[in-house]
Amino acid sequence: MPDTTVRDLIGPESIVLELAARGRDDAILELARRLEALDAVDDARLVAEAALEREAIGSTNIGFGVAIPHAKSAHVLRAALAFGRRNAGVEWPGEAVADAGASPDAEREVHSVDLIFLITSPEHASDDHLRMLAALARALMHDDFRDALRTSTTADAVMELLTGRLTLAS
């Protein structure tokens, strides 16, 4: 069975180190356009809509300044990943979590992110792709990984970081 690697999902072309978008909807569309240019999706607008439908069910702003919008749609041609960063932050409504301690700082953090991973998957994704995404999700829970994403200066550096960190767990 062919091994799936990080490079099957993401390349330097789908990494945006300084997003133009300031808001959630625009940021998702901006990343979806990158994937459209790479022929990973056939209609960026519809894929962005699918991701927004998912946001409506529950925000994918997971805290720590990270959001992981995802779209499962017939307009996705292959499972793919796009990464966007905006140091000044992107407005992204989050969900207050009970007992998380409601300091004003925390309140503010809840509604803004600076690291965004757009995940697209076709209607029937392979387990390998899903495992890769699971590994990404796990990695995002670690401060050092997030800090490294924030300080990488080139798309290639981000790629190196991702390939180094995301190995298929058995």
Next chain:
Amino acid sequence: MAVQRLVAITSCPTGIAHTYMAAEALSKAAAEAGIAIKVETQGSIGAENRITDEEAAQADAVIIAADTNVAEDRFAGKPIVHASTGDAIRNAAGLIAQAAQLASAAPVPAAGGGAQPAAQGDYLARISAAKEQRKSSQKGPYKHLMSGVSFMIPFVVAGGILIALSFAFGIHAYEQQGTLAAALYRIGAQSAFALFVPILSGYIAYSIADRPGLAPGMIGGLISTQVGAGFLGGIIAGFLAGYLALWLVRTIHLPRTLQGLMPVLIVPLLTSLVVGLVMIYVVGEPIKAVTTDLTTWLKGLTGGSAIVLGLILGLMMAFDMGGPVNKAAYTFAVGLLASNVYTPMAAVMAAGMVPPLGLALATVIAPRKFNAEEKEAGEAAWVLGLSFITEGAIPFAAADPFRVIPSIMTGSAITAAMSMAFGIQLRAPHGGVFVLPIPNVLTDLPLYVLSIVVGTVVTAVVVSTLKRPVAEAEPAGVLAEPAAA
């Protein structure tokens, strides 16, 4: 004890990301706390890192961080912390700490746990674990209401007893300015009792919306008492304030620079304004009418209708031993103290004391029907019953629910009906026998004790008759599974 072992399950609807982030967050937080954990992920790839039956049996506590329904039957009897994946991602350390605390409160026997002699300490620990478990599995509006009630109780206890003490100087003694009786009345009636409905509403709202809900909830509760809508109005004010504040927090999105104003200025101001106006112009009058009618009806209750109310309250108190039905009856009685209605409180406390007392008595009069563990448990149940901790009956009921629960319901119903029929009034909402000797807390001590004794004896006789001798009953060791509620 040795290093604690936790097991956890994470699961989210799409099963793509949150399941794994929650799992990673829990593993990381457990490692930092020096606690062993195994996290099973139920994602779109299927269940991975499965928890074996053996691991489930050996776990000290369980965390279920899921936004989907996760089967929990593997963990029957274990303390379980329920949370969403979002909770686990953002507050994993808190969940681990909560689980560790439950685990240390509930020492779990090793797998296959045979009939170990249960020390009384274990038994008490299991009761408190069962209570904690119930608390952590409370959901939604019920959880918010119970949160408000638990903050309210100390005000009612302190206020009720101090008012009773002021009456010890004579029922009108407090009307003389400058006397100690007047001072006691001022502390109890004009301060503690004046606060208790606002505290109830405030903490219902706090439980729903966190800090932004507290001020509007308390303000709405105070208005409820001012317009005569009592604790019913207070409950409405609390839920209104809480859900409105929560909705505003989620709906209003300000520029980053102004977001700090949300929890201190915008949400409390708007919510207080709306809740206050609604309480004054919309809810106040109809709830006042309901409260007045209810109060008048309850104060006028005699004979047959008093007995019927007593029977119902008694059945409710014993039915789930501290669960939602029990708490509904209890909250009803405590709330009525705000309207100077004291008979349901007396009935409810007596009925809540009877189940552990009756079972304790049963272990003495019918020792052959109980195993060694239960007999030991019976000794502790005396104390729990006298202290009005109905949960003391749970281990007996968990082991043999279809014989034990009808028995305790019978006894409690008789006790509560007698208390209502005698018109006994109680001003303190908790404390069991320990508050009864305080002057004027209770209107008729001898008849009250008689009601409790009759219910206790009835419970003991019924349960002793229904239960089979221990040889043919279930094997020993069932007690090791607390609260199969």
